[in-house]
Amino acid sequence: MSEAGNAIELDGLTKSFPGVRAVDGLTFAVRRGEIFGLVGPDGAGKTTTMRMLAGVLAPDEGSATVAGFDLSRDAKRAKHRISYMPQRFGLYEELTVDENIRFYADLFGVPRQERDARAVELLRAAGMSEFRSRLAGKLSGGMKQKLGLVCALIHTPEVILLDEPTNGVDPVSRRDFWRILYTLLDQGVTILTTTAYLDEAERCHRVALLHEGRMLFCDTPANLKDSLPGAVLSIVCAEPRPVRDLLAGVEGISTAMIVGDGLHLVVHDPGRMIPELRDRIAAAGLSCDAIEQVAPSIEDLFVEAVQGQGAREDGDRGTQRGER
Ligand SMILES: Nc1ncnc2c1ncn2[C@@H]1O[C@H](COP(=O)(O)OP(=O)(O)OP(=O)(O)O)[C@@H](O)[C@H]1O
Structure with missing residues (x-):
């Protein structure tokens, strides 16, 4: 039974493929009007979860309710209330921006007057008003993603499921994208999104970390950061790999993870550790420009959590795409 305040509920959702349990007893709820982020390394089970919630993949076990519909019984009816944007959204490259929007408006049975007003509003928010007659195949990657979102939103859904919507999108388009998402939240829509960018996870109301099909954490970004067991030291150095190997x-x-200009370490006693690190690095003939304690990021917590599970042995961060 769905609780009144929840737009999405998963209870023990499980899905296996040959040789892998992609999603393993996943249980959580997304409140109405919330933007909820699912993050995790490649292969963690994010896409499989989204596909089950979108009703395009049947779970092996467990249940899910989306927009008040139990997917095991009412997946078809739920589809009218849900918008699902998969990683590769089906745009028609040989059709213009307007024609793509019209196609999806027809598919969802959106009345003409309503669709025109909504398309104008969404295209303006996406910064794409001038491109209405451009072929979709001639748009940049970021614009294609934004057009996908416009098409996915043309029928005013209650719940939006976005699978890595900004992957590979330039920073300006990513900003437009998030502006549209926040506008939707103001309108009472509920959003569940996966993302490979942990700065985007920080913009969500709550975040869950998946690893090997299971949920390791679920909380607000602020609480997650507070829960890091230790302090974070930043080492600025020209050659982070040998320094990491040394430590x-x-x-x-x-934990030691490489960031753009050095390393982040999770340590138990920063006061004792800073002079010790300086000595060890100098004794090994390596250089380091600065060592200081910094506020933890969600990324620090997630790398700590995933490495703590024995998932990674080389000390780099969880995904290539997450590298700064
Ligand atoms: N259709 C499928 N057939 C077989 N195995 C699959 C299938 N879909 C996913 N998997 C496997 O299930 C696991 C979870 O994959 P999933 O795509 O859900 O992860 P993800 O977190 O979305 O990662 P990514 O960001 O790489 O897509 C992986 O081991 C993947 O290889």
Whole structure:
């Protein structure tokens, strides 16, 4: 039975493919009007979860309710209330922007007057008003993603499921994208999104970390950061790999991950560790420009959580795409 305040509920949702349990007893709920982020390394089970919630893949076990419909009984009716934007949204490259929107408006049975007003509003929010007659195949990657979102939203859904909607999208288009999402939240829509960008996870009301089909954490970004077991030290250095290798296994350091200009370490006792690190790095003939304690990011927590599960051995962060 769905609780009144929840737009999405999963209870023990499970799906296996030959040789892999892609989603393993997943249980969580997304409240109405919330934007909820699902993050995790490649293969964590994010897409499989989204496909089950969109009603395009049947679970092996467990149940899910979306927009008040139990998907095992009412998946067809639920589809009118849900909008699902898969990683490769089906745009017609040989049709113009307007023609693509019209196609999806017809598919969802949106009345002409309503669709025109909505298309104008969505295209303006997407910064695409000038491109209405351009062929979709001639749009940039970011614009294609935004057009996908416009098409997915043309029927005013209650629940939106977005699978890595901004993957590979330029920063300006990503900003437009998030502006549209926040406008939708103001209108009472519920959004569940997966993302490979952890700065985007910080923009969600709540975030869940998936790993090997299971949920490791689910909370607000602020609470997640507070829950990091230790402090984060930033080491600025020109050659982070040898420094990381040097520090691997040192007592008091639980995680070391390479960031753009150095390393982030999760340590238990930062006051004791800073001089010790300076000495070790100097003694090995390596250089380091600065070592300081910094506020934890969601990324620090997630790398700590995933490495703590024994998932990664090389000390880099969880996904290539997450590298700064
Ligand atoms: N149709 C399928 N057939 C066989 N295995 C699959 C299928 N879909 C997913 N898998 C496997 O299930 C696991 C979870 O995949 P899923 O795509 O859900 O992960 P993900 O978190 O979305 O990762 P990514 O960001 O790489 O898409 C992976 O091991 C994947 O290889």
